[in-house]
Every structure is written in C-alpha cells, then in structure tokens.
Amino acid sequence: MSETVIASPPSSARSPPSGAWVGVIFEGACFAAATAVLAALSGLLISLVIGGWPAIHKFGFGFLTSDTWNPVTEVYGAAGPMVGTLITATVSLLIALPVAGGVAFFLTELCPAPLRRPIGTAVELLAGIPSIVYGMWGLFVFAPMFSKYVQLPLMSAARPGSLLETLTTGIPNGSGILSASIILAIMILPFMAATLRDLLMTVPATVRESAYGLGATTREVVMSVTLPYIRTGAIGAVMLGLGRALGETMAVTFIIGNSHGFPKSMFDSGSTIASTIANEFTEASGDMHLAALVALGLVLFVITFIVLALARLLLGRQEQRL
Amino acid sequence: MFRILRAALGALLIAGAATAVQAADSITGAGATFPAPVYAKWAEMYKAQTGAGLNYQSIGSGGGIRQITANTVDFGATDKPLKPDDLATNGFIQFPTVVGGVVPVVNLPGVKSGQIRLTGAQIADIYRGVIKKWNDPLLVRTNPGMTLPNLPITVVHRSDGSGTTFIFTTYLALKAAHWASDVGANDSVSWPVGLGGKGNEGVAAFVKQTPGAIGYVEYAYATLNNLTYTQVQNKAGKFVSPTAAAFAAAAAGAKWNAAPGFYLLLVEQPAPDAWPISGATFILLHTNQAKGKAVLAFFDWAYKNGDAAAAQLAYVPLPAAVKEQVRKLAWSKLK
Numbered sequence: 160m161s162e163t164v165i166a167s168p169p170s171s172a173r174s175p176p177s178g179a180w181v182g183v184i185f186e187g188a189c190f191a192a193a194t195a196v197l198a199a200l201s202g203l204l205i206s207l208v209i210g211g212w213p214a215i216h217k218f219g220f221g222f223l224t225s226d227t228w229n230p231v232t233e234v235y236g237a238a239g240p241m242v243g244t245l246i247t248a249t250v251s252l253l254i255a256l257p258v259a260g261g262v263a264f265f266l267t268e269l270c271p272a273p274l275r276r277p278i279g280t281a282v283e284l285l286a287g288i289p290s291i292v293y294g295m296w297g298l299f300v301f302a303p304m305f306s307k308y309v310q311l312p313l314m315s316a317a318r319p320g321s322l323l324e325t326l327t328t329g330i331p332n333g334s335g336i337l338s339a340s341i342i343l344a345i346m347i348l349p350f351m352a353a354t355l356r357d358l359l360m361t362v363p364a365t366v367r368e369s370a371y372g373l374g375a376t377t378r379e380v381v382m383s384v385t386l387p388y389i390r391t392g393a394i395g396a397v398m399l400g401l402g403r404a405l406g407e408t409m410a411v412t413f414i415i416g417n418s419h420g421f422p423k424s425m426f427d428s429g430s431t432i433a434s435t436i437a438n439e440f441t442e443a444s445g446d447m448h449l450a451a452l453v454a455l456g457l458v459l460f461v462i463t464f465i466v467l468a469l470a471r472l473l474l475g476r477q478e479q480r481l
Numbered sequence: 482m483f484r485i486l487r488a489a490l491g492a493l494l495i496a497g498a499a500t501a502v503q504a505a506d507s508i509t510g511a512g513a514t515f516p517a518p519v520y521a522k523w524a525e526m527y528k529a530q531t532g533a534g535l536n537y538q539s540i541g542s543g544g545g546i547r548q549i550t551a552n553t554v555d556f557g558a559t560d561k562p563l564k565p566d567d568l569a570t571n572g573f574i575q576f577p578t579v580v581g582g583v584v585p586v587v588n589l590p591g592v593k594s595g596q597i598r599l600t601g602a603q604i605a606d607i608y609r610g611v612i613k614k615w616n617d618p619l620l621v622r623t624n625p626g627m628t629l630p631n632l633p634i635t636v637v638h639r640s641d642g643s644g645t646t647f648i649f650t651t652y653l654a655l656k657a658a659h660w661a662s663d664v665g666a667n668d669s670v671s672w673p674v675g676l677g678g679k680g681n682e683g684v685a686a687f688v689k690q691t692p693g694a695i696g697y698v699e700y701a702y703a704t705l706n707n708l709t710y711t712q713v714q715n716k717a718g719k720f721v722s723p724t725a726a727a728f729a730a731a732a733a734g735a736k737w738n739a740a741p742g743f744y745l746l747l748v749e750q751p752a753p754d755a756w757p758i759s760g761a762t763f764i765l766l767h768t769n770q771a772k773g774k775a776v777l778a779f780f781d782w783a784y785k786n787g788d789a790a791a792a793q794l795a796y797v798p799l800p801a802a803v804k805e806q807v808r809k810l811a812w813s814k815l816k
Contacts, residue, residue: 230642231665298686306690330635332691334676417640417677428676434640438679441514441541442642442668444561449543 204460211454213447222454228419230439235451237458239419243429244462246336246422247411248404251343255400259348263355264381279356286349294413297342302333302414305341310426329426330416337425339415343407347400354396358389391474398470405463408433432459507534508775512545512558515644515699516762519579520558522790523783530786535779542644542668549573549765555772557765560644561668565742572768575742576811577761578780580732580797581700582747583649584723584758586685586708588694589615589630597711598623598720601656601749601757604713607695608636609659610674615693623714632693637684639697640677642669648760649697652748700728701795715757716749727756728797737806761799769816777812784808 208215214222214235225236266279310331317324329335362385370384386393416428417438430438436452443449510520517539524535540548542559549557550571558578568575585604587597599607600623606612612619616629639646647668654661664670678684681702688696688708695711700723703710712720721727734752735745747759766776784807788798799807 227671229671230669231667231671298683302686303690330676330691332635332687332694334687412640412679413683417679418672418675430640438641438677439669440642442543442644444543444546444668 204457207453207457207460211450211457213450214454215450215457217447218451222451223458226420228435230443230445230448233445233447235447235454237432237451237455239421240430240432240435240455241458241462242421243336243415244405244431244433244459246429247340247343247415247431248401250337250340251347251404252397252401254341254344255348255351256397258344259351259355259396259400262348262352263359264385266356267359268377268381268385279353282349282352282356284349285345286353290346290407291409293342293346294410297338297410297414301342302338304333305338306331306333314426326425328424329428331426334414334416334428335424335426336415336422336429339411339429339431342410342414343404346407346410347403350403351396351400354399355389355393358392358396359385361392362388394470394473398467401466402463405466406433406459407431408437412437432456432462507536508555508772508779509536509538510545510556510558510764510776511538511540511548511554512765513542513560513644513762514539515560515581516558516579516796519787519791519794519796522794523779523787526786526790527779527782531782533775533779541642543642546765549767552767552770555766555770556776558762559765560760560762561647562744562746562761562763563742563765565744568742568744573742573765574768574811574814575744575763575765576780576807577743577745577763577799577803578783579791580728580747580759580761580799582723582728582731582756582759582797583645583652583697584700584703584708585695585697585711585713586688586703587696587711588688588692588709589632590692592709594707594709595712595722596627598714599711600714601652605653605657605660607634608638608653608673608675609657609663610636623720630693635687635691635694636672636675637687637691637694637696638672638675638677639669639681639684640679643680644668644760644762645681645697645699646670648746648748648758651746652758655749700797704795713757715753715755716751717753717755719753721754721756723756725792725795725797727754728759729800731755731757731759732761732797732803733800735803737803737810743807743811766815768814773815777815781808781812 218225218235222235222237223241224238226239227234227236228239229235262282266275270278310327310333313323313327314331317327366384366388367380370380375384411431412434415430415434417430417434418428419430419435422429432455436455439448440452443452517537520535520537524537528534537558542561545557545559546563548554563573563575567573585599589597599620603612603619603623606619613634615632615634620629647666650660650664650666650670654664654666664673676687678687678696681698684696684698685702685706685708688694698708702708703723710723712722714720730752731747731750734750734755735747737743737745743763745761747761749757750759764780766773784799784804791798
C-alpha cells in the first residue's frame with residue numbers, strides 16, 4: 160500500500176514541461192472515447208426503437224405476452240423466445256457457477272504448482288473457442304452422446320404420470336432446452352472461472368496465511384475468509400457469465416430445436432431471442448417480419464439492461480453491508 | 482506516435498483506393514445462399530477466361546431483394562421469385578439461373594433410398610402431426626409389401642428462413658387444403674409440430690440422429706451427402722425419385738411462356754417424369770442501370786459454358802429452350 164503512495168507523485172512530476180497540451184489532448188481523447196461509447200449505445204437503442212416501431216405499434220404490449228410467431232399471417236409475439244432465453248441463461252448459470260468456483264479455488268488453493276499454469280491456460284483457451292465451434296460440436300458430438308447416456312435412460316426410467324416423466328417428455332435426439340443450457344454452461348464457464356481465479360488471487364496472502372496459522376482447514380479458509388473477501392467481485396463475474404449466456408447465438412441455434420412456443424419439458428425444443436433473430440433475419444422479406452425481429456432485439460437489450468441494473472443494485476447493497 | 486498515425490492513414494488510403502478499383506472493375510451481386518456455390522464457381526471460371534471479376538455475397542434472398550432495391554449491388558438473387566406487380570413497381574428484370582429442389586429424407590432402420598413412397602397429402606399430414614407413426618394405415622396404402630416399423634415419426638424442419646422451406650411449404654399448401662389454411666407457404670412458417678435444424682446440415686444431423694425422423698433438404702445437399710430420400714408422387718400420378726433428370730423434366734415441361742416475369746414455381750409440374758417439389762433460383766436487376774450489360778454478359782457466358790460446373794455441384798442446368806426464352810423475354814428488356 161505504502162509503496163504506491165510514494166510511487167505516484169514522481170510519475171506526475173516526470174511529465175515533460177511542455178507537456179501541458181499533451182495532457183489536454185490526452186484528457187480530450189479519454190473523454191471522446193467515453194462519450195463515443197455512450198453515443199454508440201444511445202444510437203443503437205434509438206435505431207432499435209425506430210426499426211422495431213411498426214411491430215411495437217401494431218402488437219403493443221401483446222408483443223411481450225403472446226407466444227404466437229407466425230411469419231405467414233404476420234402475427235408476432237416474443238414471449239416464447241423470451242422465456243427460452245431466460246430459462247437457458249438461468250440453467251446454464253446454475254450448472255456453470257459451481258464448476259467455475261471449483262476450478263478457481265483449485266487453481267488458487269490446492270493446485271500443485273506445476274499444474275497451475277497448464278490448467279489456467281486450458282481454461283483461457285476454452286474462452287477463446289468461437290461459438291460456432293461449440294454449436295457444431297454440440298450438434299454432431301454432444302447431442303448423440305447426450306441422447307444415448309442421459310435422455311434415453313431418464314425417459315425409460317420415468318414412471319408414467321410422475322414428475323420425471325413430465326420433465327423428460329420430448330424427442331430423444333439430444334436437442335432441446337437442457338442440451339442448449341449445458342452447451343451454454345460450457346461456454347460461460349471459462350469466463351467465470353478466469354474472473355473468479357483473478358479475484359481469489361487478490362486475497363492478500365497474509366490474510367489467508369493467518370487463517371491457516373489459526374488452524375483453519377482449506378474448506379474453512381475458503382468459506383469464511385476468501386469467499387467473503389471476494390463476494391462483491393464474484394457477483395460481477397456471475398453477471399459477466401449471465402450476460403454472455405443471454406446473448407449467445409450460434410451454439411444455441413444449432414442445438415435448441417428452434418420452435419417458437421413455450422417449452423414444456425427439459426427435453427422439449429424451444430428458442431431464444433438471439434437464435435430467432437439469427438435464424439430469420441437473412442430471409443425476412445416482409446417489413447413487419449423485419450420489424451418484429453428488430454423489436455425482439457430491443458427486448459433482449461432491455462432484458463440485458465435489467466439484469467445488469469439488478470447486478471449493480473446487488474453490488475451496492477453488498478458494499479453497504481461491508 | 483505521428484509515424485504510426487501516418488502509417489495507419491496511408492494504409493487506409495491504399496485500402497480505400499484498392500476497393501474503389503475493385504468496385505470499378507467487377508460486378509457485385511448479393512442474395513440467396515442456395516446458388517452461392519455455383520455462382521462462385523462460375524465467377525472463378527469467368528475471371529480465368531475473360532479477366533472480369535464478379536463478387537457475390539450470399540446474404541439470403543431477403544437481403545438480396547433489399548440490396549437491389551436500394552441499388553447498392555448490380556444484381557440481386559432470390560429463391561423466391563418476385564410477383565410481376567413487384568417487378569413492374571421496382572423496374573426489375575427477373576430470370577432463372579439453375580434448378581434445384583427439395584427432397585424428403587428419412588431415417589428408418591433398414592430402409593434404403595427410394596424405397597418409401599409418399600404422396601404430397603401424406604407429407605402434409607406428417608408435418609401437421611396427423612400421421613404420427615410410420616405404420617399408419619395411410620402410409621401402408623402407398624407402400625404395399627413394405628414392412629413399415631412401429632416407430633413414432635419425428636418431424637424435422639429448417640429453423641432458419643429459407644427458399645427451401647418456401648418451395649416445400651408451397652408444395653404442401655398446393656397438395657393439402659388444411660396446410661394452406663392452417664399453416665401457409667413462406668420461407669419460414671409457424672410449424673405445427675417438430676423441431677428445427679439450422680441449415681441443411683442441421684436438418685440432416687437431426688434426421689441422422691433420430692430413428693423414425695423425416696426432414697427435407699436441398700437436392701444438392703441430399704445427393705452430395707448420400708441421404709436416404711423417399712419417392713414422391715408427382716402430378717401425373719407416378720412415384721419418382723429425385724434425380725437430375727426428374728428436375729430437368731420439371732423445368733422443361735413448365736409453361737414459362739405463360740409466366741410474366743418468369744414468376745413460376747416449379748412445384749407440381751405436369752410432365753410425367755417431373756419431380757414435384759422443384760424450384761428455380763432467380764436473378765433480379767434493374768432495367769436501367771450502368772452495369773446491366775456486364776451482368777447479362779456474365780449470365781450469358783454462364784448459360785453457354787456453366788452447365789457442366791453446375792451439374793458437378795449437383796445443380797440442374799436450365800433446359801436450352803428455357804435459356805432461349807430468358808434471352809428473348811427478359812434480357813431484351815434491359816435499356
């Protein structure tokens with residue numbers, strides 16, 4: 160701590176005497192960069208509203224509550240894709256968060272030093288794989304295995320009339336809501352794991368070591384020292400994952416089954432907002448069809464915004480409590 | 482800092498000049514994804530022979546129509562022909578380039594290509610979810626002597642908007658009144674049952690992975706990947722297999738003369754050997770435009786020299802008589 164305090168004054172004193180205008184330019188450039196983001200964001204929002212206006216105007220609030228999506232009669236409702244988006248994002252988060260936590264704790268607390276670098280790199284590599292590759296892998300490799308080892312055993316084990324049977328009805332070919340969520344979980348895992356690992360690294364060694372010195376076990380150190388220390392940052396990591404899961408397009412499109420109603424079971428096919436737009440945008444020739452797709456984009460924008468706002472709110476509360 | 486800036490600026494200028502030169506030299510087109518491989522092949526051959534380039538962006542039929550309407554490309558390409566009225570309003574010329582079509586594919590244990598025979602009405606009932614099992618009496622009737630398995634039918638359709646879906650649903654709407662009134666025909670529709678795969682490869686993958694599944698893919702995709710297709714009954718009452726000859730028969734037998742603006746869907750053509758779910762893919766260009774001549778020169782060259790390349794990619798070339806009609810009825814309109 161004290162080091163940084165000493166280090167900062169000389170750095171500013173070292174700036175060249177004729178550097179006043181450099182400073183002005185630097186400040187201006189930073190300001191321009193920040194406002195450019197704002198301008199892009201508001202421009203995006205405005206063009207989404209303008210592009211989607213015909214659909215919003217025609218269907219009104221019903222656009223959000225109807226699950227009819229019929230390009231032939233030009234009647235559009237976003238409820239099916241909205242529900243699909245929220246379900247897949249939530250389920251994928253539920254799957255990915257514990258694993259990401261495990262990876263991060265293993266890497267920082269338990270991992271033997273020679274293994275730390277290879278595993279860390281592997282996690283980061285996973286983050287760099289393009290989503291279309293996940294989609295193709297999901298369709299050609301994951302889906303047949305999922306069908307054989309998960310869907311068929313579950314479906315044959317389900318007693319008629321039981322809850323399990325309701326949850327597992329569908330076509331046993333490896334596609335559907337749950338498969339899409341699992342693929343999504345694999346995709347958001349590296350982001351969350353890497354962020355959580357970096358957060359855990361910020362826990363000062365002295366804090367951890369004093370806990371160990373008091374005789375705490377690894378589990379106790381994790382649960383009562385490091386976890387509370389990184390709590391606020393961890394919520395940020397989760398939101399990062401959720402943000403990606405909400406907007407993920409290609410991988411989901413390949414595997415979710417793409418039907419526009421409400422999904423009725425884990426194995427039923429559904430759709431997400433992003434997959435619907437990706438599927439239909441290129442060939443949408445009717446004006447209303449295009450407007451409905453743009454309005455769908457607006458809905459996704461708003462959902463993402465609400466999620467981020469909620470995250471901020473939670474973060475704020477956490478900080479107050481601390 | 483300045484040096485970097487200058488270098489970047491220079492690079493930008495060079496890039497800009499390069500694109501400007503390219504734009505002046507070559508013709509640009511955009512649209513349907515279905516004929517993109519053959520247009521790319523033709524462009525490559527054309528460039529080798531004449532030195533003139535063609536840049537085709539496969540952005541989808543809808544995008545192609547929008548871009549040619551906005552005049553940002555020299556020609557647009559679409560799988561779904563525009564109606565004569567729309568052509569007149571926009572001042573477009575429309576003509577077909579190659580023929581393709583839609584093939585039902587199935588995954589039934591022990592069943593080989595061409596063994597299952599289906600009628601249009603049966604396919605419509607399967608896709609409406611009315612026929613649910615392969616041993617349904619309705620299916621047994623057209624397949625005497627075959628032991629159809631007691632398997633549930635899994636319906637697979639395209640999830641992305643597609644000219645393939647347009648041809649397929651147009652055919653179903655023509656063959657079944659229920660389909661026409663409940664679902665309709667479009668490049669994406671509200672499917673009563675089934676699951677959607679993205680693209681031909683998505684549909685094929687779901688069909689392969691699901692015993693008892695039926696799907697539909699483009700003829701070229703089915704041929705190149707050796708998928709198990711079914712026979713379909715045509716208008717003449719004959720059960721035919723999807724072969725290049727059957728598509729050519731559909732195109733040759735069609736009354737292009739009576740179709741203003743070549744607005745013609747090749748479904749249910751009367752020729753005795755015609756494949757009933759055929760369709761052509763189309764080019765759109767303005768009657769009055771700077772590069773119209775260059776565009777037509779390209780397609781004239783392709784009509785004369787491109788058939789072998791098209792056939793190799795499993796597209797069906799237009800019959801000679803149809804090409805002659807295109808030259809006479811459409812190309813003559815260019816100003």
